[in-house]
Amino acid sequence: MNNVDFIKVDSEKCTKCGLCVKICRGTLAMSDAGPIFDKDLCIECGHCVAVCPNGALDNIRTPLENQVQIKEEKLIDSDTAETFLRARRSIRSFQKKVVSRDKVHKLLDIARFAPTAWNSQGIAYHVIDDKSTLHEISSVIADWTEQSLENGQLKKSPWVQNTISTISQYRKDNKDTILRDAPCLVIATAKRDQKELGRDNTHFSLAYVQLYAQTLGLGSCWSGLFEYCAMEEYEPLLSMLNIPKDRVVTGALLIGYPLYSFKRLVDRNPLELTWQ
Numbered sequence: 103m104n105n106v107d108f109i110k111v112d113s114e115k116c117t118k119c120g121l122c123v124k125i126c127r128g129t130l131a132m133s134d135a136g137p138i139f140d141k142d143l144c145i146e147c148g149h150c151v152a153v154c155p156n157g158a159l160d161n162i163r164t165p166l167e168n169q170v171q172i173k174e175e176k177l178i179d180s181d182t183a184e185t186f187l188r189a190r191r192s193i194r195s196f197q198k199k200v201v202s203r204d205k206v207h208k209l210l211d212i213a214r215f216a217p218t219a220w221n222s223q224g225i226a227y228h229v230i231d232d233k234s235t236l237h238e239i240s241s242v243i244a245d246w247t248e249q250s251l252e253n254g255q256l257k258k259s260p261w262v263q264n265t266i267s268t269i270s271q272y273r274k275d276n277k278d279t280i281l282r283d284a285p286c287l288v289i290a291t292a293k294r295d296q297k298e299l300g301r302d303n304t305h306f307s308l309a310y311v312q313l314y315a316q317t318l319g320l321g322s323c324w325s326g327l328f329e330y331c332a333m334e335e336y337e338p339l340l341s342m343l344n345i346p347k348d349r350v351v352t353g354a355l356l357i358g359y360p361l362y363s364f365k366r367l368v369d370r371n372p373l374e375l376t377w378q
Contacts, residue, residue, distance in 0.1 A: 108139065108141040108144075108161070108162055108163075109137070109139050109141075109150070109159060109160065109161050109162070110159070110160045110162075111137055111158055111159055111160075112157075112158045112159075112160075115156040115157060115158035116137070116156065116158040116159075117156060117158075118132065119155070120132050121153045121154065121155070122137055122149075122150040122153060122154055122159055123137060125149045125150065125153045126149060126150055127143075127145065127147075128140075128143050129141070129143045129144045129145075129150075130150055137150075137159070144161075144163060145220050145221040146161075146163040146164055146221055147164070147221045148161065148163075148164030148169065151164050151165075151166050151169055152164075152169055185367065186313075186316070187313070188367040188368045189316065189364075189367055189368070190312060190313060190316055190368070191321075191364055191368060192321075192322070192323040192324070193321025193322060193323050193356075193358070193360045193361075194282050194323055195282065195360070195361040195362055196282065196283060196284050196285060196321070196356070196358035196359060196360065196361055197358065197359040197360070197361050198283075198285075199285065199358070199359045200231070200285055201231070201285055201286045201320065201357060201358060201359070203229075203231070205318055205320070206229055206231070206286060206288070206357065208318065209311055209314060209315055209318060209320065209357070210227050210229075210288065210311060212310050212311065212314045213225070213227070213307040213308065213310050213311050214307070215310065216303075216306040216307040216309065216310040217306050218302075218303040218306060218307070219299055219302060219303060222296070222299060222303060223303070224292055224293060224296060224299075224300060224303065225290050225291070225292055225300065225303050225304055225307050225352070226290070226291050226292075226349065227288055227289065227290055227291070228288075228289040228291060228343065228344070228345055229286060229287070229288055229289070230286070230287045230289070230343075231285060231286045231287075233285070235342065236281055236284070236285075236287060237278070238342060239280075239281060239287070239328070239339065239342060240272070240278050240280040240281045242331075242336070242338045242339045242342065243280050243281075243327050243328055243331045243339065244269055244272050244273070244280060245338070246331045246334070246336045246338070246339065247265060247268075247269050247327060247330075247331070248269060250330075250334075251265070251266065251269075256330075261326075265327070268280065268327070280325075280327050280328070281325065281328065281356060282323070282356055284323075284356035284357060284358045285357070285358045285359075286356070286357040286358055287325065287328070287354060287355075287356060287357070288308075288311070288354065288355045288356075288357055289328075289332070289343065289345070289351055289353075289354045290304040290307065290308060290351070290352050290353040290354065290355075291345055291349040291350060291351055291352060292304065292349065292350060292352045293348060293349060293350075294347075294348050294349060294350050297350050297352070300350070300352045301352045301353070303352075304352040304353035305353065308324075308353050308355055311355060312355070315357065319359060320357055320358065320359060320360075321357075321358060321359065321360035322355045322356060322357050323355065323356045324353070324354070324355060324356075325354040325355065325356050328354045329351070329353060329354050332351035332354070333350070333351055333352075335350075
C-alpha cells in the first residue's frame with residue numbers, strides 16, 4: 103500500500119497532526135509511523151500537500167515545489183468580492199480592437215485552476231481570432247438556425263422568439279447578432295467519451311474566465327447559438343473548426359474589449375431559499 107515514490111513524508115517535519123488524512127477523500131490513513139496511502143485512489147487534488155502546516159508531504163502528482171504559498175494580504179474581503187462579482191455583465195458590444203494572443207493565453211490559463219468533477223480536468227481550448235473566419239462562422243450558424251426553425255428543432259426553446267429576432271437582424275440589417283463582431287471566439291472542448299462530464303467542467307472553467315476577464319479590461323458573453331449548432335455537430339460548422347474527431351465542443355465564449363462601460367451593479371430576482 104505504501105509507495106515511497108508516490109508520496110514522501112519528511113519524518114522530521116511530520117507531527118502526525120492528521121490534517122492530511124482528515125482532508126483527504128480516501129487515499130490517506132494515519133499509522134503509528136505516519137501517513138500511509140493508496141495511490142490508486144488519489145485524484146491528484148493536492149489537498150494533502152496544501153493543508154500540511156509544516157510542509158512535510160510531497161506528492162509526486164501535486165509536487166510541493168509547485169504549491170504556491172497563500173499570502174493573506176492578497177486575499178480580498180467579502181465586500182470587495184461582492185462588488186466584483188456583481189460588476190460582471192455579459193458584454194454584447196465590443197470595440198474594434200484586437201485582443202493580443204498573450205492576453206488570451208493569460209486569460210485562459212486561469213481556467214485550468216477551476217474545480218472539476220473528481221479533479222478530472224480535461225478541458226482544452228480552441229481560439230479563433232481571424233475576422234474573416236469569424237464572419238464565416240456567423241453565416242454558417244445563421245443557415246443552421248433557419249433550418250432548425252423550419253424543421254421545428256428550435257420551436258420548443260423558451261428563447262425561440264429571441265432566436266427569430268436574432269436571425270432577422272442578421273439577414274435584414276447586416277448586423278452580426280450571432281458572434282456580435284467579437285474579435286475572439288473561445289471554444290471549449292472535451293474528450294468525446296466524456297461529453298457530459300466535460301460540459302459540467304466547462305461551465306466551471308469558463309466561469310473563471312468570465313470573472314478574470316474583468317481584471318484584464320476584457321468582457322465576455324456566452325455564445326448560445328454557436329453552442330447549439332456545434333453540439334448538434336453541424337458538419338458545415340465542424341469542418342471549419344479544425345477540432346480533433348475525438349473531441350466535442352462543450353462551450354464557447356465571445357471575448358473582447360467592451361464598447362460601453364456600466365455604471366451600476368447587476369440586480370436580480372430576490373433570493374429563493376428554504377431550510378430543513
